[in-house]
Amino acid sequence: MKKLYLLLLSLVVLMIALTGCGKDKDSAKDNSEPITLRYSTMQNKDHISYQVALNIKQAVEEKTEGRVLIDIYPANQLGDWSQVYDELMMGSIDMAHSSVPETYDARTAVGYFPYLSSSYDQLAEIFAEGTTLDNMMKEIQAKNGIEFCGFFVEGIAGIGTTKEVSNPNTLDSKNTVIRTAAMDCYILPCEYMGFDTTSIASSDTFAALQTGVVEGLAGSTPAGAYLNYRDIIDYYYVYQMSPEVTQIMISEKTLAKLSPEDQKTIVDICRQECANSVNYAKEEDEKYLKLMEDNGIKIVRFSDEEIEMFAEAVRTNVWPNLAKTYGEDFINELLKLYK
Template sequence: MKKLLTLALLLSMCTFFGFADASAKQVLKLGMGDPIDSDQGAFAIRFKEILEGLSEGELQVDLFPNGALGTETEMLQNTRTGTLDFAIIGIGNAVPFVRELGTLTMPYLIENSYDAVKATTGELGDFWNTVSIEKGGFRILGWTYSNFRHLTNSSRPVTSLKDIKGLKIRIPQNNIILATLKSWDANPVPMAWSETFTALQQRVVDGQDNPYIVNYTSKFHEVQDYLTEIHYQYSLQPLVTGIVAFDKLSPEQRAMVQRAGIEAQQYCILFQTLEAEKAKKAMQENGVKVSYLTDEEEWKKKAVETVWPKFYDFIGGKQNLDLVLKALGKS
């Protein structure tokens, strides 16, 4: 009888402490719009690995790709209210909440990966984070560098301005991208990301634009025949957390979250560099014809001269554009 009582006591203690361990683990949700094998997914997986390691399992990160938690705009709003812990979003979707961030979507402002890093780190990185906290109610923890949004379509090769005229191109809800494509005489169609593949498949629109990795992991090679490398818009996708959720963490946990964001950002730069070329080759192997512009200076001239002056107020003032131009060493 004594042995049975002792065994029962041990079992109850194991059960109690097992539940105590489970309750001590804090589960945090991270949502994203893209597939898990995309740039966003690479960032998210690395963030999860680092944060869970730093916290020794105290903080657990559950990942929800493919828009499982809603559109990027919905996920950003949910981080602001504290009902979602983290989200990776295209920078354009943050502009309605923090218009200064629209500066980073100006056509041909960022012209290479060096510009992208300079524009989002150091004093500029602090600036974007400060205005996001003060005006948007969210904090930027790190940046996903996805490279340029290259144009795909199912109608014809595009190698010059005359080739894009009239093409119906799916774009995100972004006024600057809308104005840019109109400056080239294209027919931009704002559309939710979740509707894009079907719209391409059914020829509701002719094409869309996204970086190589997104184009490939989204399987656009199944419904698009042509891709053109264009360098007007560098795709930046920050990992954000709402101030409400961030403030609930202990000082030690906040430090771990911030460190995980920075280290995941560093990893993502390398991921994009190595994987974009693989995605390009894979699309070509699946029959997509890749073209290059013969007159991109004309594309740039039209976009800059037409779009920039119209959107100074939209981005919170010309001084925000000048701030980035100065940091990039441009006039």
């Protein structure tokens, strides 16, 4: 009886061992199969960021010889920017081209800082790889388990309105109520430049413009103004106030699934698209300013001297007040860029 028991026990152990071997073979087979990454973008298919996503998809799939595939989800299909960021941290979303919430570090709002630059060339220098801001963002994102691939310049925002504003060339009252995001880096400079502000939800902005609750909106690039508000605004003031600078990011949990070679390939491809973004932005801004003009919207431009006057006034008088939100050390670092 004892011998029979030992024989049966041996058979059970052998079966478990064989099952384990089978699983190992299956796992090895699974690891050799392509991995498909979910890539989230905020904008719809008409926006330059979608074309950039297609560029990244094509380059990654070609250079990894099909080991890494990418599925693109435009127009916030996987959730808004806050949700997407949280899922990047968890690894349930693999890649994103998105704005970044201030929840974990207020300095992530640097991409929207008022008059951080007053020209596209200056933007290219400030956000280039290896700069102070680039290195800062790498550190911030790494703490959250995210690989920061670079800043992506989408354009420079002006102000669209349903009516002609008062005193557009000065800092005096504009007698115009505009919608801004609920962030000090939007609210304070707009108020300093003479606008009255309110921070209603972005999704309610079009209806608010229709009903007259607000008479304009800030923080919208020419592309954003045309694609979303061309049927309601009558004026677009090219103040070049706020850069629209998003980020391309990859979950570190996703990268850990890839070979070192494929990790480098995908990060390098994303960084190159970020490096090209200023050229895209300049072309896109001019393209959509022309489209707005063709649509009957009056485009109000300002001289280089006027833009520099606005920029200097905001940096001198508004930035110190932003230190309460973003930290005095951070503001001082930004001010060094102009000394």
